Amino acid sequence: MTVLVRGEQGIGDIILFLSVLPDLIARARHCIIEGVPKINPLLKRSFPTATVVTMDELYAMRDRVPADRQMLVGSLCRRYRMSLDAFPNPHRYFIPDPARVENFRRRLGEGVRLALVWRGRSRFDEPSNMPFYLNLEQLAPVLKLPGLTIVSAQYDASGNDAREEIEEAKSRFGVDIRVFDDLDTYNDLDGVAALLEACDVVLGPPTTTLHIAGALGKPTLRWCASPEYFNLNQTYSPFTPSVRNVVPETLYDKEEIVRLLLERLPAFIAEHAGRSGGR
DSSP states (O other): OEEEEEOOSOHHHHHHHGGGHHHHHHHSSEEEEEOOTTTHHHHHHHSTTSEEEOHHHHHHHGGGOOOSEEEEGGGHHHHHOSSGGGSOSSOOOOOOOHHHHHHHHHHHOSSEEEEEOOSSSOTTOOTTTGGGOOOHHHHHHHHTSTTEEEEEOOOOSSSSHHHHHHHHHHHHHOOOEEOOTTOOTTTOHHHHHHHHHHSSEEEESSSHHHHHHHHTTOOEEEEOSSOOGGGTTSSBOSSSTTEEEEOOSSTTOHHHHHHHHHHHHHHHHHHHTTOSSOO
16 A cells, blocks of 8 residues: 655644654555655655655646555554554654765864754744744853854754854854854755754754754754643653753743753753764
8 A cells, every 4th residue: 555645734843743654654565755845855865665755746646646545744643653652762763864964073073062943944033933932142151051062053044144143142142153154954954954963962942953853863952931732741752752851830931941951951961972973
């Protein structure tokens, strides 16, 4: 039986729910995945026995799609994730480009490499989203922890906003953040996966980039201004168990989030530093 797996919701949700895809691939004769162009190279490498297509390619096929069944990617959970025991732990289902990973490792050099995301795709995002994010001024005490090489993995729609914020943070707060100008973190998510793989730990709020980190099985500390539905009341993400959550007791309290990060990040780094390879 050939099953067509359709995407739904945003790209971050698709990435999260694809964590269940290996279960379906093990059962079905063949899977066709409706992907998104910016992440399809990563999907093709990660699921080599499946066929990855775009929405436009599906529309062009019309009623000639060679599938016996179709289902939305989020619906896979109803069949394969009916209890917490059904979530694999550990779980890694994305495979980055090894040549690009090695390139980033070489360019980053020695030290503890922390990949950082601090907001959604735009610094001028919808006001309703802003309570979930921290700016670099608020994060400055965390980023000044000794011994860190901070690397921007910011998912930036404009390509310039993150650079301006980083330059301002360096000038005002003495925070130094590495930027790779040859990486389009908005359109080249395969490259983002390689960058995250080259780092020791990842830090940020719930975003597409953090979902990629979880899919890679990277040690990730994710702050959540309020409990997230996909965490299923756990201190980690069952879908991507390498992701640990930091949630304030007072919802949306950013000062408490920073305080918790200062408390937990050093031990988290000590536990996972040096495991990114290439040393």
